[in-house]
Amino acid sequence: MDNSFLREFSKLHSRRDFFCKKSALVSKYAYAIPTAAAINEFQKYQPIVEIGAGTGYWAFLMRKAGIKVIAYERYPLSVGKNEWFPGAHNWTEVLGGDEYAASKHPDSTLFLCWPPGRYPVAYNALRTFKGNHVIHVGAIGHGENEDRFQALLKKDWQLKKQVDLPQWIGDYEALFVYRRKQASK
DSSP, X not given: OOOHHHHHHHHHTTSTTTGGGHHHHHHXXXXXXXXXXXXXXXXXXXXXXXXXXXXOHHHHHHHHXXXXXXXXXXXXXXXXXXXXXXXXXXXXXXXXXXXXXXXXXXXXXXXXXXXXXXXXXXXXXXXHOOSSEEEEEEOSOOSHHHHHHHHHHHHHEEEEEEEEOOOOTTOOOEEEEEEETTOOO
């Protein structure tokens, strides 16, 4: 899998200014670094609906791997500025839509990559989503709204798999696959 983000991250990893470069790479690509193992996990759960797609980098890699994905971002880069990705461009098509767009895709797997902790994006998407699988990339517990999201996951969803991802210093992030506890047939 051709993954320019992982290549750039790997080159920086041994440099002293490694952490200083994080903002530039995150703005260009995504908050978490996809790996082949992570992208391969989506093969089992397609189609995918991504909420908060940012630059669309994860969706870009999924599409290159033949995975069916529809990506939404409240403020798509193609139509204006996005505070989390200043000066970035979309890697692939990202549609305008908020967290409630997840409810339009009950036959898909919900994908959330580092949803903003200060807004209830992840909580609202999960609360209104009717499908049976969720893939969450991020760390556990980083804000009040993240706590509500995690409480809802604990109540209604069962962790099926965890895939470790490359780590920024001071962070622990992974890809978590969940299945609804009482999944519809």
